[in-house]
Amino acid sequence: MGRLSLLPSLALSLLFVLGSAEAQLRIGFYSKSCPQAESIITEEIDRAIRVAPSIGGPLLRIFFHDCFVRGCDASLLLNSTSASNPTEKDARPNQFLRGFALIDRIKARLERPAPPPSPAPISLLSLRETSCTRPHGRRDGSVSIDTEALRLLPAFSANISTLKSQFDDVGLDSKDLVLLSGGHTIGNAHCFTFTGRLYNFSGRGDNSDTDPSLERNYLAKLRAKCAQGTSDALKLVEMDPGSFTTFDNSYFKLVAKRRGLFQSDAALLDDADTRSHVIRLAESDNSVFFREFAEAMVNMGNIAVLTGSQGRSGRTVPASTREREKRGLIVLSASCRE
Ligand code: HEM
Ligand SMILES: *[C@@H]1O[C@H](CO)[C@@H](O)[C@H](O)[C@H]1NC(C)=O
Ligand SMILES: *[C@@H]1O[C@H](CO)[C@@H](O)[C@H](O)[C@H]1NC(C)=O
Ligand SMILES: *[C@@H]1O[C@H](CO)[C@@H](O)[C@H](O)[C@H]1NC(C)=O
Secondary structure, three states: OOOOOOHHHHHHHHHHOEOOOOOOEOOOOOOOOOHHHHHHHHHHHHHHHHHOHHHHHHHHHHHHHHHOOOOOOOHHHOOOOOOOOOOHHHOHHHOOOOOHHHHHHHHHHHHOOOOOOOOOOOOOOOOOOHHHOOOOOOOOOOOOOHHHHHHHOOOOOOOHHHHHHHHHHOOOOHHHHHHHHHHHHOOEEEHHHOHHHHHOOOOOOOOOOOOOOOOHHHHHHHHHHOOOOOOOOOOEEEOOOOOOOOOOOHHHHHHHOOOOOOHHHHHHHOOHHHHHHHHHHHHOOHHHHHHHHHHHHHHHHOOOOOOHHHOHHHOOOOOOHHHHHHHOOOOOOHHHOO
16 A cells, blocks of 8 residues: 555646746646645745746646546656566657756755645645545555556547547546647747658658648748758647746637647537537637636546556546545535536
């Protein structure tokens, strides 16, 4: 049994304080259950955002990459102990994650002297009302395997059927897929994650070999930013140009206009169900996106730990409420939602 360690998980939950001057989305919340932890977390994240306003993107992505593999158990933070047992961190999809230093710093502060003699601090994705929480902390995982990350994390080139099935594998539906893809309203991407669409979409590699699903003017802009070949491969491009530090529904407006950056973003238009959510969110107020994004984040926060041989054909299965309680995971009851 792992020690009851709220700390790394706590640190990860902070991510929900996604800040920007214009829009603030707070999902994680400890005010009643563990006020000291919340203030430490908020303070550190606020400070980091002041220094580097773009830190919200990397943190949100870390949370996603942790949750998709064995649930949000902080297994992504584990370092490999030898070359023969690479961890999730070492897997290709995790190669460019940033923000670990901030999480380590928060963890260090939370671990320092005695943690407050509080009611059992509450973990992840928490809760607006203490009365809604179960008095358990979340346990950290002690298992972290690179090949699981490789298998479970969606690729930028994924088509809609692969995306739906990878989300389904962790118990998320196509609405969650659309809402969570909205995380791409903030952050940056390296050129190499989409240059295939600009220069070599079908493998011919000639100058006209572009992705027909990408809007022409946007294509030209991206080509101007990211030259063909390797010279610009590691250059960073704003995923939501002009509002990449603002958490808003502009991602959906762009995707609806065929200006999604990755093939996986564009793919959301290839299915009647996901497409209708994209259009609906593009045409709604931000408040609709904020509310539904928060719900989808809660769903992602509840992804179960991979149960191995117990799991259906090794899939990550959504845990029953009872299982989650047993494992000390937090359950957010529907009545807590705003
Ligand atoms: C649906 C499948 C998804 C795919 C294929 C995908 C793929 C990617 C890729 C390729 C990048 C660029 C990474 C880089 O070049 O460094 C990226 C960035 C990002 N992704 Fe996703 N993603 C997906 C879903 C999500 C979800 C569910 C979230 C969170 C809710 C998310 C949040 C982010 C954020 C915030 C960034 C920017 C990171 C930064 O600024 O450093 N993505 N994603
Ligand atoms: C992993 O290694 C990095 C440096 O290599 C270190 O800063 C970090 O604290 C380590 N993380 C854990 C969880 O041991
Ligand atoms: C989607 O991608 C998968 C994996 O690359 C492939 O096997 C499948 O045929 C593709 N589906 C469609 C509809 O293109
Ligand atoms: C284009 O893609 C094909 C197949 O994916 C690859 O073999 C080829 O080397 C690429 N060409 C260029 C110019 O990158």
